[in-house]
Amino acid sequence: MIEIPKFLYGTAWKEERTEKLVKLALAEGFRGIDTANQRRHYYEAGVGAAIRGFPREEVFLQTKFTYVEGQDARLPYDPAADYTTQVRQSFEKSLVHLGTDSIDSYILHGPRTRRGLSKGDEEVWRAMEALQREGRTRMIGISNVTAEQLDTLCKFAEVKPAFVQNRCFARMGWDRETRAVCRREGVTYQGFSLLTANVNELQSATMGRIAAKYRVNPTRVVFAFALQVGMVCLTGTSDPEHMRDDLAAVDLALEPDEIRAIETISSDV
Numbered sequence: 001m002i003e004i005p006k007f008l009y010g011t012a013w014k015e016e017r018t019e020k021l022v023k024l025a026l027a028e029g030f031r032g033i034d035t036a037n038q039r040r041h042y043y044e045a046g047v048g049a050a051i052r053g054f055p056r057e058e059v060f061l062q063t064k065f066t067y068v069e070g071q072d073a074r075l076p077y078d079p080a081a082d083y084t085t086q087v088r089q090s091f092e093k094s095l096v097h098l099g100t101d102s103i104d105s106y107i108l109h110g111p112r113t114r115r116g117l118s119k120g121d122e123e124v125w126r127a128m129e130a131l132q133r134e135g136r137t138r139m140i141g142i143s144n145v146t147a148e149q150l151d152t153l154c155k156f157a158e159v160k161p162a163f164v165q166n167r168c169f170a171r172m173g174w175d176r177e178t179r180a181v182c183r184r185e186g187v188t189y190q191g192f193s194l195l196t197a198n199v200n201e202l203q204s205a206t207m208g209r210i211a212a213k214y215r216v217n218p219t220r221v222v223f224a225f226a227l228q229v230g231m232v233c234l235t236g237t238s239d240p241e242h243m244r245d246d247l248a249a250v251d252l253a254l255e256p257d258e259i260r261a262i263e264t265i266s267s268d269v
Contacts, residue, residue: 002060002104005032006227006250009243010192010236011047012036018046021238026054028243034165034190034234036064036109037094039074044097052099062105062163063094064143065124067112083120087127091136105163106137110144117152129159141165141187147177154185165190165234170201171266174229183230191226192234195219201265210258223249225262 009025011018011034022033033051036042044063051059065087068079077089095101106128112118128140141163142153154160164182168175168191175191182189201207207218214221223246226233235246254262 002031002057004188004232005030005060006232007223007247008032008034008060008062008190008232008234010034010234011043012041012236014046014236014238015043016046017238018043019049022047022050024238024240025243026050026059028240029247030243031058032060032062032232034062035098036066036107037076037090037097038064038066038071038109039076040070040072044094048096048098048100056100060104061098061100062107063098063103064107064109065090065128066109067120069112070109083123084127087124087131091131102135103137105139105141106131107140107163107165108142111142111149115146115148117149117156121153122156125153125157129157132159139163141190145178147181150178150181150185150187154181154187160185161187163188163190163232165192167191167193167197168226168231169193170198170262173266174226174263176263179229179231188232189230190232190234194222194226194233194235198222204265206261206265210254210261214252216252217245220245220249220252221254221262224252224254225259228254228259229263 009030014021033047035044035047037044076093077086108124111121131137132140139162141161143165145164164187166175166178179189202218211218211221223233237243
């Protein structure tokens with residue numbers, strides 16, 4: 001059984017390049033792959049083609065259930081069916097796309113509403129819990145969620161989320177409130193858009209000073225920071241040199257005062 005990797009390779013918006021880039025990511029050392037059964041932004045079958053022939057026990061596979069509002073016309077389920085059926089149909093197609101009989105992590109792509117959780121969210125979560133109990137997915141989680149929504153979910157869940165996957169903005173304290181709920185509830189936080197959401201912060205004096213001290217680029221500093229505060233990092237770079245540089249962040253140990261400076265870096269921009 002593969003451990004939870006420190007990095008996940010994100011496969012959104014790669015279309016026909018998905019298979020090639022996932023193969024490249026695996027060759028460069030990634031052992032976690034993130035995708036979704038949402039043809040609008042992901043090509044899940046391309047991930048399956050890329051990992052075919054690669055030892056299944058060496059790859060951590062994470063995919064998602066996406067509501068119809070987040071899909072295009074290429075739906076992986078019957079939109080007229082109840083949510084439990086939609087989850088089951090989407091999951092079964094994910095197994096086919098990925099060429100596997102189980103998933104390591106199954107994620108609800110996001111709640112149906114911006115605030116609170118709907119009855120639909122509760123039904124979807126119960127269906128995901130059932131998949132986890134059946135041993136078809138090792139873990140379940142949720143993405144694009146607020147701290148309040150995560151708190152509500154943890155209160156009604158029979159199987160608490162193993163993961164939260166959120167876009168992580170420095171100007172919002174790197175999603176400080178949601179990460180606080182994660183720490184309290186024992187949930188692992190997965191951060192995405194760590195670079196693209198924080199372009200100004202990467203160019204700040206603070207980041208430049210820390211990067212110069214260690215003779216690395218600011219992107220490696222950001223990933224090292226994220227790892228040291230307990231995040232799993234997502235990156236979707238298509239450049240093999242950047243892949244290697246991102247993974248090298250595991251070997252960069254920042255000082256406590258540097259961690260504190262990066263936590264509040266938005267005030268430096």
